[in-house]
Amino acid sequence: MAITEVAVYAHLSPADVEALGRELDEIRRDIEARRGARDARYIRRTITFQRILDAASRLTIAVSRGKLGWLLGTAGLATAKSIENMEIGHNVGHGQWDWLNDPEIRSNTWEWDMAGLSSQWRYSHNFRHHVYTNVLGMDEDIGFGVMRVTRDQPWRPRLLLQPLQNLLLAATFEWGIALHDLYSEQERVATPAARTAETKALIQKIARQTGKDYVLVPSLSGRRWRRTLAANLTANIARNLWAYVVIFCGHFPDGAEKFTPEALEHETKADWYLRQMLGTANFDAGPVLAFLSGNLCYQIEHHLFPDLPSNRYAEIAVRVRALCNKYNIPYTTGPLLHQYLQTLRTINKLAMPDHLLSKAPEAAPKPDRHGRNGFSAGTDVRRGRGHAALRTAAALHH
Template sequence: MAITNVAVYAHLSPSDIESLGRELDEIRGDIEERRGTRDARYIRRTIALQRTLDAASRLTIALSRGRLGWLLGTAGLATAKSIENMEIGHNVGHGQWDWMNDPEIRSSTWEWDMAGLSSQWRYSHNFRHHFYTNVLGMDDDIGFGVIRVTTDQPWRPRFLLQPLQNLFLAATFEWGIALHDLYSEQDRAETPAARTAETRALIRKVVRQTGKDYVLLPVLSGRRWRRTLTANVTANLARNLWAYLVIFCGHFPDGAEKFTPEALEHETKADWYLRQMLGSANFDAGPALAFLSGNLCYQIEHHLFPDLPSNRYAEIAVRVRALCDKYDIPYTTGSLPRQYFQTWRLINELALPDRDPASVVPESEPPAPGTADQRIFSGIVSSSCNTRTASAVADSSSSPELARTTSRTRITRRS
C-alpha cells in the first residue's frame, strides 16, 4: 500500500522531521565545504582508468588468438562499460562534479557510452525520478512502465508475462532506458514538432552508438571482425545485466516504500528527505563492489544527496545510518543476493492477480512478498480480519498506538 501521510507512518512529529532535515543539511554542508582536490583527483583518475581498461581490453580481443584472450578482453570491456555508465556517466549526469568547472566533466556536456541520450535521461531521471521518488503516477521509474511492483498498480492480464518481461528488460536494459527517457521527454513536449525532434535526436544517438559497436570497430578488425562483434555484443549484454541488477536492488526490495500524490501536499525539504529515506534501499558492498556499482549500493545516500560526489557516499552512509537509529527510521539494506531475491520474488508474485485482502493468512506461513508497509498491513488484517484498519493506516488516520505498533514491526526488519 502506498503511504499518504509520511510523518504518521514514520511516527515522527513535525518538529522531529524538521530536526532531521537540519541534521541532513549539516551533512550536505560539511561535504560541500570539504570537497576539493581529493574529489577532483578521484573522478579524473576514474575516467583515466576506465579509458585505459577499455583500450587494453579491445587490444586484447584484437591481438590475442585463443579463447582465453577473448574472454579476458570481453570481461575487461564489460567492466569498462559498467564503470563508464555507473560511476562516471550516471554521476557526472547528476552534476556531482559540476563544481569543478571542468568543460569535459559536466552534466550538460557528458554523453555516455550507451544507447540512450544523456539529455533525455537527465530530465526523466534527475527530475521526474529524484524529485517525485516513488510517487504513484508521477515517478515513471516505478516499474519503468512495464513491471508491476506494487499492489497499488491495478492488475492487468498482461502482467502474467512480467517474469519474462523482467528477463527481457534485464538483457536489453540500455534500450529500455532509452525508450523510457524518450517517452518522458515526449510527455512534456508542447508540440508535435518538439516530440518529433526528440525522437530524431534519439535515433541519431542510436545510429552513432550501434555504428561504433557493431559496424566501425568490427570493420577495423578486418578478417577478425566476428571476434570483435561478438565481444561487443557480450560486453553490452553483461553491462546491461549489471546495471539492471544495481538499479532494481536500489528501488524494489522489501522496505522501499511507495507514496500517493497526496503525500506531496505541503511537503517541505525535510519531508522530502524523509520520503527519500523511506523509498530507497541499499545493498552491502565493499570498496570494489561499491566502485563497480557507481556507489549506488548507497542508494539511500544517493537519493538524499544526488549531486554530491559519489566517492563521499561511504562516509555519508555512516552518518545517515546513525540518524536512522536516532529517529527510529528504517535503514533498508542487505546483501546483494538478498536484495535481488526480494525484488525477483515481488515481481513474480505481482504478476498474478491480487489475493482477497480479507483472507486470513495463518501465522505459520511466511509473509507474502512485498514492501515493508504491505507486510505490516497484511499482519494487521490477519489479526483483526478488518480491512478498514489497514485502510486507516494507509490513509494515516490511525491512532498513535497503531502507529507505534507499525513502528515496532518495522524495526525487526532492519539488517
C-alpha cells in the same frame, strides 16, 4: 499500500521531521565545504582508469587468438562499460562534478556510452524520478511503465508474461531506458515538432552508438571482425544485466515504500528527505563492489544527496545510518543477492492477479496508506520516536 501521510507512517512528529531535515542539511553543508582536490583527483583518475581499461580490453580481444584471451578482453570491456555507465556517466549526469567547472566533466556536456541520450535521461531521471521518488502516477521509474512492482498498480492480463518480460528488460536494459526517457521527454515538450525532434535526436544517437559498437570497431579487426562483434555484443549485454540488478535492488526490494500523490501536498524539504529514506534501499558492498556499482549500493544516500560526489557516499552512509537509529526509522539494506531475490519475488508474484495472492507475507505489519498505526494500540505520534517508532515496531514483528 501506498503511503499518504509519510511522517505519521514513520511515527515522527512534525518537529521530529524538521529536526531530521536540519541534521541532513548539516551533512550536505559539511561535504560541500570539504570537497576539493581529493574529489577532483578521484573523478579524473576514474575516467583515466576507465579509458585505459577499455583500450586494453579491446586490444586483448584484437590480438589474442584463444578463448581465454577473448574471455578476459570481453570481461574487461564489460567492466569498463559498467564503470563508464554508472560511476562516471550517471554521476556526472547528476551534476556531481559541475563544481569543478571542467568543460569535459559537466552534466550538460557528457554523453555516455550507451543507446540513450544523456539529455533525455537527465529530465526523466533527475527530475521525474528524483523529485517524485516512488510517487504513484508521477515517478515513471516505478516499474519503468512496463512492470508491476506494487499492488497499487492495477493488474492486467499481459502481466502474466512479466517474469519473461523481466528477463528481456534485464538483457536490453540500455534500450529500455532509452525508450523510457524518450517517452518522458515527449510528454514534457509542447508541440508535435518538438516531439519529432526528440525522436530524431534519439535515432541519431542510436545510429552513432550501434555504428561504433557493431560496425566501426569490428571492421578495424579485419577478417576477425566476428570475434570483435561478439565481444562487443557480450560486453553490452553484461553491462545491461549489471546495471539492471543495481537499479532494481535500489528501488524494488521489501522496504522501498510507495507514496500517493497526496503525500506531496505541503511537503517540506525535510518531508522530502524522509520520503527518500523510506522509498529507497541499499545493498551491502565493500569498496570494489561499491565502485563497480557507481556507488549506487548507497541508493539511500544518493537519493538524499544526488548531486554530491559519489566517492563521499560511504562516509555519508555512516552518518545517515546513525540518524536512522536516532529517529528510529528503517535503514533498508542487505546482501546484494538477498535484495535481488526479494525484488525477483515481487516481480514474479505481482504478475498474478491480486485475488490469487496472499496478504503480502514478505512485508512486516505497518501503518495503512494514511499512516494509521498498524502495530499496536495507543501509539502517540505526537511524541514520535519516544513511542512505537517504525524501525522498532517493524523489528518486533519479524
